[in-house]
Amino acid sequence: MSRADRAVESFAHSFNCAQATLFALSDIAGLDGPTALRLGACFGAGMHRGATCGAVTGALMALGARLGHDVEGDVDTKRRAYAAGEALQDRFIARFGSTNCPVLLEGDPTDPAQRERIEVLWRTRCPAFVRAAVEIAEGLLAV
Numbered sequence: 001m002s003r004a005d006r007a008v009e010s011f012a013h014s015f016n017c018a019q020a021t022l023f024a025l026s027d028i029a030g031l032d033g034p035t036a037l038r039l040g041a042c043f044g045a046g047m048h049r050g051a052t053c054g055a056v057t058g059a060l061m062a063l064g065a066r067l068g069h070d071v072e073g074d075v076d077t078k079r080r081a082y083a084a085g086e087a088l089q090d091r092f093i094a095r096f097g098s099t100n101c102p103v104l105l106e107g108d109p110t111d112p113a114q115r116e117r118i119e120v121l122w123r124t125r126c127p128a129f130v131r132a133a134v135e136i137a138e139g140l141l142a143v
Contacts, residue, residue: 017055
């Protein structure tokens with residue numbers, strides 16, 4: 001099973017978009033599955049505030065885990081990680097027009113009045129966002 005398929009399957013089984021994405025990328029991010037799922041728990045539906053798409057934030061966390069700097073003053077590694085994160089977002093935007101959850105869903109996922117309509121869109125649109133975020137991250141990590 002591909003990582004993208006794994007992400008979509010996880011998303012279909014009650015994990016949020018960030019969890020599904022980070023979980024699918026956990027092996028290349030150097031994380032175990034349960035840790036990845038816990039890390040992504042608060043990032044679904046745009047951090048549950050209708051902000052940046054959780055699939056994007058999950059992929060950004062995976063890039064950071066793999067490419068991020070952990071040595072004080074390591075500016076080169078920091079810049080490479082930022083460049084990868086920017087490339088991921090640029091490629092996602094090129095494909096979907098935005099990284100903003102309410103734009104992608106054409107509605108506010110935090111608005112109770114829109115909840116029923118948004119839940120349909122989570123099932124129909126979000127799997128494509130999850131799949132793309134994983135595929136883009138894989139490409140940036142050359143795996």
